[in-house]
C-alpha cells in the first residue's frame with residue numbers, strides 16, 4: 001500500500017493498519033513540510049478507500065487502478081476531495097486571494113454544509129483544511145463541534161506546519177501524523193499516472209533531461225502551473241528534475257521575467273506571484289533545501305486561482 005510514496009514509512013504503516021482494520025479515524029492533522037507530500041498521501045489514501053473493486057479493505061488493501069474511481073484518480077479528477085483554503089474562502093467571499101489572511105468561521109460553516117450533502121460519487125469524502133493554524137479561534141471552535149459529531153464516511157485532514165497553534169481540544173480528537181521534509185520521492189516505475197514528459201525523462205539520458213527541463217521552463221512553466229495544466233505528480237517530477245540539474249535559480253529568474261513581461265492579464269494576482277517568486281529566490285540563495293523551496297513555490301502557485 002502507498003507504494004507510490006517511498007518515504008514516510010511510519011505514516012504509511014499507520015494508515016495501512018487503519019485501512020486493514022477498518023478503523024479509519026475522522027480527523028487527522030498532518031504536521032510538517034512540504035505540503036506536496038501531504039497531498040500525495042491524501043490522494044493515495046482517498047484512492048484506496050474509494051476503490052470500487054477492492055472495496056473490502058480487510059481482504060484487499062490496494063487500489064485496483066481499473067475501476068471508475070481509480071481511473072478518475074489517474075486522470076487527476078478528485079470529486080470528493082474538498083480543499084478548505086484561502087482560494088476557496090476568496091471564492092465564497094467574492095474577494096481577492098491576497099485579502100485572505102485567516103480562515104474564518106463562515107468558511108468552516110460552509111464546509112459543514114458541504115459535508116452533509118451526500119457523497120455523489122465516492123464512498124469517502126475528504127475535507128482538507130489548509131493552513132489549519134490560520135483558522136480564527138471562532139473557526140476552530142466551529143470545527144470542534146463538527147469533530148464531536150462527524151458525518152459518516154467523512155475524513156477531515158488539517159494541514160499545519162506546527163500543531164501548537166491549533167486548539168488542544170482539536171488536537172486531542174485527531175490523529176497526528178508527522179511528515180519529514182526533503183526525502184519526498186515517488187516510485188515512478190510503478191506509477192501509472194505519469195505523463196508523457198516523465199516517460200521521456202526516464203527513457204532519455206541525462207543530457208536530454210537537461211534539454212527537456214529547459215524547454216518546459218521556456219514554454220512557460222509558470223503559465224502551466226497557475227492555470228493548473230499540471231497535476232501534483234507532474235509538478236513534483238519537474239521540481240525534482242530542476243533540483244537535480246542545479247537549475248533552480250535560473251528557472252526562478254525565467255519565471256520572474258515571464259511574470260513581468262507576459263502576465264499583464266493577471267493584474268489582480270501579479271504582485272502576489274512576484275512576491276512568491278522573489279521569496280523563493282532568496283531562500284535558494286540562502287542554500288535552503290532546493291527541492292523543498294521549489295515544491296512549496298509550485299504548490300503555492302498552483303493554489304493561486
Ligand SMILES: [Zn+2]
Pocket residue numbers: 050051052053054063064065066067068069070071
Ligand atoms: Zn479501483
